[in-house]
Amino acid sequence: KNQVEQSPQSLIILEGKNCTLQCNYTVSPFSNLRWYKQDTGRGPVSLTIMTFSENTKSNGRYTATLDADTKQSSLHITASQLSDSASYICVVSADYGGSQGNLIFGKGTKLSVKP
Amino acid sequence: GAVVSQHPSWVICKSGTSVKIECRSLDFQATTMFWYRQFPKQSLMLMATSNEGSKATYEQGVEKDKFLINHASLTLSTLTVTSAHPEDSSFYICSASVRPGYGYTFGSGTRLTVV
Numbered sequence: 723k724n725q726v727e728q729s730p731q732s733l734i735i736l737e738g739k740n741c742t743l744q745c746n747y748t749v750s751p752f753s754n755l756r757w758y759k760q761d762t763g764r765g766p767v768s769l770t771i772m773t774f775s776e777n778t779k780s781n782g783r784y785t786a787t788l789d790a791d792t793k794q795s796s797l798h799i800t801a802s803q804l805s806d807s808a809s810y811i812c813v814v815s816a817d818y819g820g821s822q823g824n825l826i827f828g829k830g831t832k833l834s835v836k837p
Numbered sequence: 838g839a840v841v842s843q844h845p846s847w848v849i850c851k852s853g854t855s856v857k858i859e860c861r862s863l864d865f866q867a868t869t870m871f872w873y874r875q876f877p878k879q880s881l882m883l884m885a886t887s888n889e890g891s892k893a894t895y896e897q898g899v900e901k902d903k904f905l906i907n908h909a910s911l912t913l914s915t916l917t918v919t920s921a922h923p924e925d926s927s928f929y930i931c932s933a934s935v936r937p938g939y940g941y942t943f944g945s946g947t948r949l950t951v952v
């Protein structure tokens with residue numbers, strides 16, 4: 723069964739600190755993995771997208787890594803800011819031979835950045 | 838680029854009435870749009886895939902007669918919740934894709950409250 727598991731479920735850090743969020747998946751066949759940031763009451767906003775051949779992708783203070791062998795990804799946030807408080811969702815796309823992509827969503831990690 | 842506009846952002850309606858939610862791709866043509874529902878502290882759940890000019894494809898367990906989807910143009914898909922009940926209260930999010938399986942952009946979501 724295709725699944726995406728994220729950890730931790732929630733995380734509280736102090737402003738300025740770094741943190742790393744984890745995503746493990748059992749999706750096959752694999753097309754790509756994306757990290758989204760979802761503010762409360764808003765739609766998800768894309769942070770990074772990585773295909774099978776990419777093992778790291780950065781977007782400002784956000785750096786995502788992908789290990790396709792172990793089927794693990796991480797999202798590292800550097801020098802956190804109060805505005806980073808949000809849910810971070812890992813989404814894996816299953817490639818079904820060219821037909822419509824199937825997105826499998828993780829439940830997200832709720833990050834709270836405190837002053 | 839790739840902006841998806843969703844309207845309204847929130848709506849309160851009486852039980853038994855119908856509510857229409859619009860999803861527009863502002864700067865690209867979306868042959869495929871997706872409708873999701875998200876309950877508090879839960880992941881996004883795909884409800885249906887909306888294809889321009891043809892019938893929507895509903896996920897298992899989603900009542901197609903209750904959640905009417907129309908994708909009459911390449912820039913607009915609508916979701917109508919018919920005879921809404923309090924259990925339909927949720928956060929509804931659309932996403933649009935120029936190409937299946939890649940480049941998904943999410944709308945800002947619609948908070949539906951049925952009283």
